[in-house]
Amino acid sequence: MTEKADLQSVLDRAAAGGRITPEEALVLYRDAPLHALGAAADAVRRRKYAGIEHIATYIIERNINYTNVCVTACKFCAFYAAPKDTEKGWTRDLDDILRRCAETVELGGTQIMFQGGHHPDYGVEYYEKHFKAIKDAFPQLVIHSLGASEVEHMARISGVSVEEAITRIHEAGLDSFAGAGAELLPERPRKAIAPLKESGERWLEIMETAHRLGVESTSTMLMGTGETNAERIEHLRMIRDVQDRTGGFRAFIPYTYQPENNHLKGRTQATLFEYLRMIAIARLFLDNVQHIQGSWLTTGKEVGQLSLHYGADDLGSIMLEENVVSSAGARHRSNRLEIIDLIRKAGRVPAQRATTYEHLVVHDDPANDPVDDRVVSHISSTAIEGGTAHPELKLLASN
Ligand code: SF4
Numbered sequence: 001m002t003e004k005a006d007l008q009s010v011l012d013r014a015a016a017g018g019r020i021t022p023e024e025a026l027v028l029y030r031d032a033p034l035h036a037l038g039a040a041a042d043a044v045r046r047r048k049y050a051g052i053e054h055i056a057t058y059i060i061e062r063n064i065n066y067t068n069v070c071v072t073a074c075k076f077c078a079f080y081a082a083p084k085d086t087e088k089g090w091t092r093d094l095d096d097i098l099r100r101c102a103e104t105v106e107l108g109g110t111q112i113m114f115q116g117g118h119h120p121d122y123g124v125e126y127y128e129k130h131f132k133a134i135k136d137a138f139p140q141l142v143i144h145s146l147g148a149s150e151v152e153h154m155a156r157i158s159g160v161s162v163e164e165a166i167t168r169i170h171e172a173g174l175d176s177f178a179g180a181g182a183e184l185l186p187e188r189p190r191k192a193i194a195p196l197k198e199s200g201e202r203w204l205e206i207m208e209t210a211h212r213l214g215v216e217s218t219s220t221m222l223m224g225t226g227e228t229n230a231e232r233i234e235h236l237r238m239i240r241d242v243q244d245r246t247g248g249f250r251a252f253i254p255y256t257y258q259p260e261n262n263h264l265k266g267r268t269q270a271t272l273f274e275y276l277r278m279i280a281i282a283r284l285f286l287d288n289v290q291h292i293q294g295s296w297l298t299t300g301k302e303v304g305q306l307s308l309h310y311g312a313d314d315l316g317s318i319m320l321e322e323n324v325v326s327s328a329g330a331r332h333r334s335n336r337l338e339i340i341d342l343i344r345k346a347g348r349v350p351a352q353r354a355t356t357y358e359h360l361v362v363h364d365d366p367a368n369d370p371v372d373d374r375v376v377s378h379i380s381s382t383a384i385e386g387g388t389a390h391p392e393l394k395l396l397a398s399n
Pocket residue numbers: 070071072073074077078079080116117118149
């Protein structure tokens with residue numbers, strides 16, 4: 001049998017729903033024709049969503065960055081300030097956070113992504129206090145936030161186990177983990193970009209613990225900081241192995257590294273074709289993960305739209321505020337009507353979803369589209385302005 005025939009038979013098996021090995025995934029990722037890879041991934045998506053395969057989803061949420069002060073100093077990060085850098089560092093007070101939550105509710109947002117640096121003083125108590133205050137004031141908001149890195153940090157600051165940290169913040173109001181901090185899980189590329197972060201194995205161990213304690217999560221991947229194709233596939237393998245045991249990863253969200261204002265400046269970003277190939281191979285390889293999200297904040301709306309033909313079922317969030325990847329150069333922006341439009345032009349029916357992916361509003365009739373002029377895309381300047389509130393309500397689409 002020729003190599004070409006081998007490749008086609010693996011692709012056919014994957015498209016039919018058969019499990020593929022990491023070695024096979026690497027061959028497909030590297031060598032399969034782009035359109036054939038996308039067609040196979042789309043076939044899997046259609047089968048997984050039989051009956052609702054015509055729908056693609058988005059969510060409205062707000063990133064609330066509570067501080068940029070961080071002791072972890074990841075080399076790819078343009079957002080953080082070292083604790084001694086009092087000029088750049090800032091924290092946001094509880095009143096400011098609650099005001100941002102109120103604005104989110106007012107604009108129809110359903111989810112809060114609480115995201116920030118590893119502040120040297122912020123232990124479990126800090127998160128308990130803030131999550132409880134948010135839930136007391138806005139019980140309708142879902143707190144989908146943080147990840148294993150924050151749990152590791154807060155547990156260390158408070159001198160408790162990660163089990164206790166997860167249990168306490170869950171009881172205080174955290175609904176699910178956003179999967180932040182996964183970056184690249186294999187050791188070599190992780191050490192190269194985030195040498196002070198916990199290992200990839202530890203990241204997965206903490207997420208597995210969370211899943212066991214009833215806190216589900218999403219999973220992410222940062223592409224384009226110099227990792228090899230084999231390391232990208234190894235990242236997927238590590239997630240799939242945990243998912244086989246827990247089933248707690250709701251989604252996989254790859255996004256591309258943004259090269260501005262950080263210590264890795266100058267390194268190559270992943271190409272858009274590599275990104276689409278990753279969406280497709282994730283759909284084929286992660287046969288146990290339900291949702292694959294196209295992240296168009298870092299790749300652009302057209303690529304986000306294309307991702308819907310390469311296995312993605314969701315375009316993530318229209319975000320009231322985002323400071324982290326925009327600090328590193330992400331400049332793509334949109335608003336709800338644009339997202340609805342681009343989903344329609346991809347041949348799908350748009351639907352606003354909840355954090356747990358139930359459809360809240362299905363936009364099946366353009367005559368009933370929302371008319372909301374305040375939902376204007378913009379990159380928030382809150383991080384740059386040192387924590388002062390932005391004067392307008394701005395929406396930025398992001399993952
Ligand atoms: S990515 Fe997160 S942990 Fe790393 S330096 Fe930035 S804020 Fe800190």
